[in-house]
Amino acid sequence: MKLLNINDFKNFCEKVRNKKRKDINIKVCITGCRAKGAIDLYTELKKKEDKDIDVIPVGCHKFCSGAPVVKVDFPNENYLYQNVSIDDVDKIIKNAKKYKPVEELLFKNKKFFELQEIKVLKYCGEVNPVSIEDYIYYGGFSAFIKILENFTPEMVIDEIRKSKLRGRGGAGFPTYKKWEIVKEQKSEEKYVICNGDEGDPGAFMDRTVLEGLPFQVIEGMLICGFTVGAKKGFFYIRAEYPIAIEHVQEAINRCYEYGLLGKNILGTDFSFDIEVKKGAGAFVCGEETALISSIEGKRGMPKPRPPFPAEKGLFSKPTCINNVETFANIPIIINEGGEIFSKIGTQNSGGTKIFSLAGKVKNTGLVEIPLGTPLWKIIYEIGGGPLDGRKIKGVQTGGPSGGCIPIEHFNTPVDYETLAELGSIMGSGGMIVIDDKVCAVELARYFLDFTQKESCGKCVPCRVGTKRMLEILERITKGEGTLEDIEKLEMLGNHIKETSLCGLGQTAPNPVLTTLRYFKEEYLDHIILNYCSSAQCKEVVYAACTNACPAGVNVPEYIDAIEKSDFIKAYEIICNDLPFPSICGRACYSPCENMCRRKDVDKAVNIRVLKKFVCDYAWRKGVSVRDFMVLGRGINKKVAVVGGGISGLSCAYFLSKAGVKVDIYEKEKELGGVVKKYIPEFRLPKKFVEKEMKDILNERINVFFNKSLFENLKLEELEEKYDAVYISIGAFSEPYVEEKNVFNGLDFLRSVKENKKIKIGDKVGIIGGGNVAIDCARAAKRLKARDVYIIYRRTEEYMPAHKTEIEEAKKEKIKFLYLLSPEKVENKDGKIVLILKKMTLKDEIDKDGRIKFVETNERLKIELDCLIYAIGQKSKIGEYFNLNDIDRFTLKIKNRKLFVGGDFYRGPSSIIEAIGDGKRASFSILNFLTGKKFEKFWIKHVVKEQTEQEINFEEKINIKQQQPKCISLKERINTFKEVEKNFSFTQAVKEAKRCLKCHLEK
């Protein structure tokens, strides 16, 4: 029913807004949520409509990772349900009739919406997208009426200028300026185009707005047409968005029906027609001149600018082309006024921006925030942080035209200029979070592959340049890159940026240039070491587990041997790469398990316990590393290893096997280092350490005790006497002043291991959050302390201690006190009075992506019998060497025959890293001494022919992760017996079966 004038329309609006709506409205998203069965869900719910209940199909509720999402509106309350299934329909209806929510379906993540400023998307998820009445009910078209009644085109432009709105398509051109330019053109024929060709992989906000709020965009276009003097508008929507096309067309039809489109709209002089044009699968058609070509029916090839479309666009006439989101903002600006609109945002940009948050983050969906919000807030607070507890590496903004921003820049407030400064762009607003399993080099290759395919081919820099860049990246990901490739990529990238005809070519190199800028080490890893730390580049990764192991142990092979019950074979396979299997089988933190592909299915394969099982089996059978230690032919070279800990011993072992004579210099009167001195008996019984460390000593190795480097052992003498020197003297712990009842954590652990009598009393406090702190706490419990507290300055999620250690400590009833930092310690009559500062979160993150903690004025006093400091381990390497002189690939110090590794090189780290360094240094040293090729031992494993086997995945998937038994809690707390027992034979074989054999995937 056509409305003939403004008054008619206003009356109609009044009628609609006063029409009584049913008490209960159930709003089902049928746009994005369709991919999870929302249409069927809607159909079922619709059947239950009655006099009180209305079931309405709506647009996106924005919390997409909870799809299907349903909103239930009661007169005084509303609720959001997530992960709704058809089985929930009866429950929902039953509770709705009682005006009660269904508790278990409730979306409880308050933070997701609290931190947002939802304006453009306010009614998305409220209105039926194709119902003009719904739109009007929520205030729709009031801006357009305001314009028709009270505004001149100049006034509109002024309002938009005050709003500081900038183009939301990505370039950020001031919207008022563009409209002004089109308005000034003298032409009878002018056009308005809505760019709905959202082709950026990772962006879906335009899709959502078109599908959920088509009338809002139409309203924006009407206002634009009025302002610039155009009579015809076009929607250009990509073909991959059929729902958007459908909804927009429906909305347009409704507008014609009601007289909001067509000749002399509502009896005024203003006429406006809108037509929908479909794309046909070309990313470049998002570029305005290419888009215009496409509407003209031609190949979508860009044209040089100037002239800009505002002057000469569609059919060579002045054309105002804006992004979907830009148009959607217009009604809001007119309704609330440009000044108010500009209060949100930054100095240069008014309003909010919608981002599509996706990738390796917990909460995916649409996020609307004020410009100027820091990245970390969007990703950690709204996004909920990383998926699966992994470590976030960075965020890709702006799609293939943008760049990858690493976490050290996550304090950056999001705005057009700030992102550009970092080498990226705002783009359309796609934000893809990547974690440690995403290779930065592979990501760059992936983007270039995309832009290469989408290049229209018109100009040489883009057509040929991107191809050359892609070829280089492909070689690098295959492990065939060279150092010159990095220079070539930079040179090519910059040239292509400067000389390409359109935005596609001008921005195509961005992902490469930003990954080179921020993730260069990953490129160097691929080129120099043929190593991909994310285990993504297939050609250089044998298996993700072996790839993650610093010692390159052939995990899939030994697991296969266990599956076939050939345990000694499995033990041999381990010993070929790792001289300390029992030690690792008990005390390794298993980086292999962290990367295990099985983890994506349910839980990682329990690799460490499998190793422990095999070792204990071999131990019982009297088989040891010695049985597989084959000494190669002797060569006339002598190497000194300084530091008889696990790193030095590993280096000595591999060197001696290769024929070199090794002299080990150890500071103490026995070998062992940290592993022997500090790791508690209940985690790693001494007998294993002593045996394995003794076993690897062969006739080529000599040990000298009581020799301390830089004290009674001079480095210059070693350099003179030996052909090479490996230094692995560990990290140091600051000794604290020997106050009564105050201990240094490591000294405490050592005393415990040496069975010294220590009186610690009933109440013990441990300052620290790492594994040393946990070990101290668990040891204190066994020394009969009744109350043991771990006092840490941050919260649990930031504790550097391994998660399993924290769990074990909790099982042993150790208490954790968070957000406390020591200020003062007083000794009073044999009791310790500890004054602690209370800490709190700061609104900032540090360069590792951890939230900063600062002290408050509050203090807490605790009385203890004993205090242990388990913090402050550091390496002193900086005092002796210039860190820039150390080559991280060969571990060699520039211009000297010195090599470093272990905790001395890395600071306090792990056993397996120390072993890995020792092994790598041994190969580096051999290379240095004999010119023998540096063996990249982590990729040398090859898949043997006979291991081609039919893999029964069904069976594998159904086996749950096996867990070894532990001793009882009573026994744990009262003795230092090893807490964890071992797999049974059946368990071991079962667990081995869980391996997905990724190494056979080629």
Next chain:
Amino acid sequence: MENKSNLEILQEIQEDKNYIPMDYLGEVCKRNKIPKAKIYGVLTFYAQFSTVPRGKYLIRLCEGTACHVKGSQKIKEMLEKEYGLENGKTTADMKFTLQVVACLGSCFMAPCMMINNNYYGNLDVEKVKKIINSLK
């Protein structure tokens, strides 16, 4: 065909016949006096057009960033291994055609695909197999 641009003509033909038969296109050009080379240029520019018959079910597998980062590669490999489907190819029984596309705008449910006009999200290799086998 009056007032329809070359692009729209092609879109209509493909909508009707599920692909662009070259001889039919030739006739259309002749009847409407459209230079064949010009329309061929448009046809080959856009990825959506196919000059060979396509299957009953068009599988559009998304290889956008979010889907890529969440494992779409594995699905692509499985489709090739199990069904012989490569990008642009159709199964022998003319049931399925695979088109690997850049982004379907369903990134929040990565990895995802469309089969004709239906969306499927949060996919993995097993789920995709089930869906395809149910359509067989």
